[in-house]
Amino acid sequence: MSDAQQPTDDGSGSEEFEPVQVFPEAEEMDLRPGADDCYKCSTCDTNCPVAEVDDEFPGPKFQGPEQWRLKRQEDHDIDESVMKCSNCMRCDNACPSEVPLSQMHNTARGEYVEENMSKFSREYWRNRLLSNYGTMARIGSKVPRLTNFMMGLTVTQVINEKLLGITSEREFPSFATETFREWWETRGGHEASRENARDARERRDDSSDDESKRVAYFHGCYSNYNTPEVGKAMVRVFEHFGYEVLVPDQRCSGTPMYANGMLDDAERAAETNVAELASAIEDGADVIASCTSCSMSLRQEYPELFDFEDTETVATHTWEALEYLRIHEDLEAELETASVDMSNFAYHAPCHARNQGLDGQTVEVLSSIDGVEAEDVGDSCSGISGTYGWKEENYETSMKIGGEMFEHMEGADAESGMTECPTCAMQMEHGTGYEIKHPLEVLSAALADSETPEATKASGEEAV
Ligand code: SF4
Ligand code: SF4
Numbered sequence: 511m512s513d514a515q516q517p518t519d520d521g522s523g524s525e526e527f528e529p530v531q532v533f534p535e536a537e538e539m540d541l542r543p544g545a546d547d548c549y550k551c552s553t554c555d556t557n558c559p560v561a562e563v564d565d566e567f568p569g570p571k572f573q574g575p576e577q578w579r580l581k582r583q584e585d586h587d588i589d590e591s592v593m594k595c596s597n598c599m600r601c602d603n604a605c606p607s608e609v610p611l612s613q614m615h616n617t618a619r620g621e622y623v624e625e626n627m628s629k630f631s632r633e634y635w636r637n638r639l640l641s642n643y644g645t646m647a648r649i650g651s652k653v654p655r656l657t658n659f660m661m662g663l664t665v666t667q668v669i670n671e672k673l674l675g676i677t678s679e680r681e682f683p684s685f686a687t688e689t690f691r692e693w694w695e696t697r698g699g700h701e702a703s704r705e706n707a708r709d710a711r712e713r714r715d716d717s718s719d720d721e722s723k724r725v726a727y728f729h730g731c732y733s734n735y736n737t738p739e740v741g742k743a744m745v746r747v748f749e750h751f752g753y754e755v756l757v758p759d760q761r762c763s764g765t766p767m768y769a770n771g772m773l774d775d776a777e778r779a780a781e782t783n784v785a786e787l788a789s790a791i792e793d794g795a796d797v798i799a800s801c802t803s804c805s806m807s808l809r810q811e812y813p814e815l816f817d818f819e820d821t822e823t824v825a826t827h828t829w830e831a832l833e834y835l836r837i838h839e840d841l842e843a844e845l846e847t848a849s850v851d852m853s854n855f856a857y858h859a860p861c862h863a864r865n866q867g868l869d870g871q872t873v874e875v876l877s878s879i880d881g882v883e884a885e886d887v888g889d890s891c892s893g894i895s896g897t898y899g900w901k902e903e904n905y906e907t908s909m910k911i912g913g914e915m916f917e918h919m920e921g922a923d924a925e926s927g928m929t930e931c932p933t934c935a936m937q938m939e940h941g942t943g944y945e946i947k948h949p950l951e952v953l954s955a956a957l958a959d960s961e962t963p964e965a966t967k968a969s970g971e972e973a974v
Contacts, residue, residue: 517544544610548575557604559891560596563910567594570601570905574614588622593890594904595619596895597769598861599806613814616768623771628650636674637770640897644762645777647685647735654685666807677905680940683736690734690741694757703755711752718752725834726790727757728783730763731805732932743954744800746830750958751839756795758786762797763807766897780816783808787828788820797828800950802863802930803896805830809866811964830930832949833868839873848956849880854924855947857884858915858938860931861891872928872949879956884928886917892929909941918944928952 555561555569573592580586592615601611627634639646650657660666667678670878688696698705700794704720711718725748729844733741743756758781767776785806787797799805808828812821835841855876859869873884893911898904919927919942927946 525603529749529820529921544608544614545575545578547607548605548609549607549700550575550702551606551854552677553606554604554609554795557600559598559893559911560594560907561602564594564907567591569613570595573618574611574924575609577618578614587626588618590622590626591620592619593771595892596898596904596908597765598891598895599865600861600891610814612811616773616811616815619768619771621771621775623773627771632675636676636892636901637897638677638772638775639674639899641766641770642762642775643766643770643897644731644735647731651685651735652801654687658684671902675902676900677902678818680900680936683732683936685735686738688738689749690729690738691740691757692744694745700754700756703749704915705751706749707754714752716752720754721794723751723753724756724793724795725753726758726787726795728760728763728787728797728799728804728808728828730760730799730801730932733800735915737948740800740948740950743950743958744798746954746958747831747835747950748798751835751844756790756793758790758905760786761884763801764811765803765807768807768811768815769898777816780812780821784812784816784818784820784824787824791820791823791827793828796834798831798834799828800831800930800948801932802860802866802868803933806862806954807864830863830866830868831931832871832953833866834963836875844957845875845878850952850956851881851925852952852955854883855923855926855928855952856884856887856919856924856938856944858892858919858927858929858934859889860893860929860934863930864889864904867909872930876928876949876952879952882952882956883923885922885924887915887922890914890918892931892934892937894933896933899933899937912937912941919944 519918537556550571555571557571560567561569568591570587573595577588579590584782590900591835595615597612599612599616605611623634670676705722707720711723727741729741739856748755749892761779763783764776764779767773767779791797797808799808805828809825812845813825857873859872863869869889873886876882876884891907891911892915893899895908915938919938925944927935927942927944929938929946930948938944938946
């Protein structure tokens with residue numbers, strides 16, 4: 511079992527109540543007990559990074575319990591300010607009364623988009639496009655060099671901003687010339703991984719069988735289309751420890767869709783993911799994610815928002831990659847003799863890693879590798895929050911929120927950055943100019959890169 515706490519969807523209120531169906535889409539949910547548990551302490555508001563820099567944002571207490579009370583008392587429209595919540599989910603952690611704030615925000619946002627946002631508006635289509643990044647990436651990565659060239663043109667950026675409201679201040683992320691899944695197939699897929707894992711177990715005198723060391727990798731969109739080096743590192747590291755890796759069919763985890771109130775899109779993606787991952791679990795695998803927002807989504811948001819047959823099974827079998835190794839392997843002993851020649855890192859723990867109780871592990875584990883120094887740059891939010899910081903109207907707020915992190919990165923004794931979240935990595939690079947690594951890339955360089963036949967391309971070579 512994970513050491514991350516799975517939030518409950520019914521709060522801890524014990525009073526008897528008659529269910530009230532507040533939002534028509536949320537047929538399986540009644541969050542009234544959660545709303546009733548709020549005692550208005552405002553701790554959530556003081557922990558909200560958007561409210562801290564944007565005076566017009568009313569904060570999580572209003573977005574959650576207060577909107578629910580208003581909605582319950584009268585036929586009250588959801589306030590449009592719910593679209594300004596970045597879905598960082600910090601308020602969930604802050605609330606001493608376990609009010610399911612982000613679940614309330616996600617549900618309210620879905621209701622707002624469904625009932626109050628024009629389907630012909632620029633905002634709707636911009637948000638739909640941003641939240642379906644995986645679909646855009648699938649098309650764009652068919653001709654990665656051409657797409658990268660076109661998206662890099664100033665004229666494209668200006669058109670994107672004027673026409674869609676996507677900020678021209680950020681550079682569009684490059685697509686890799688070979689996706690992770692293409693690499694995986696060329697390498698021999700599951701069969702090759704099984705052979706590699708068996709060889710590794712033999713080297714390590716590990717008598718486990720295939721089934722007891724089997725993981726299903728949820729790579730998400732970004733590791734597949736933009737940073738396949740992260741996915742390759744994940745495969746190499748797990749094979750090094752004798753795990754056979756499966757790569758099930760999958761769609762976007764849904765994270766950008768909740769943040770934009772596109773709950774129907776999220777539900778369709780989740781249905782595929784739950785079915786595919788449940789089938790891998792049935793075959794003896796645990797689910798591993800390299801992106802902390804993806805693991806958060808499978809663990810917390812799926813059970814909060816959807817009710818597919820195997821939703822809970824997938825949630826309880828999902829782990830973040832390093833978390834899984836810390837619990838199932840003797841990482842400390844393994845890293846005692848490992849060494850690697852790398853620069854120092856300024857490490858940022860993503861908000862969604864904090865929500866899973868994973869914010870301390872990376873610095874602790876990686877600092878034990880000879881040649882690696884990792885310094886935690888504090889608990890501030892990076893400010894980009896997935897698609898939030900890509901919207902023209904949020905860019906400035908996003909950079910203000912990120913200011914503290916940029917300052918601490920620059921103050922750290924480090925030349926590179928490190929984080930598990932791909933959009934935090936974009937923001938870190940944008941704000942400081944540092945190259946940003948994923949912890950799995952460092953682990954792979956220390957333990958595994960020399961062991962696999964296709965090793966080792968310098969990270970970043972694949973992106974053009
Ligand atoms: S922290 Fe929890 S109890 Fe306090 S105001 Fe926010 S929702 Fe209510
Ligand atoms: S999810 Fe983040 S941005 Fe949204 S209300 Fe909660 S703390 Fe604020």
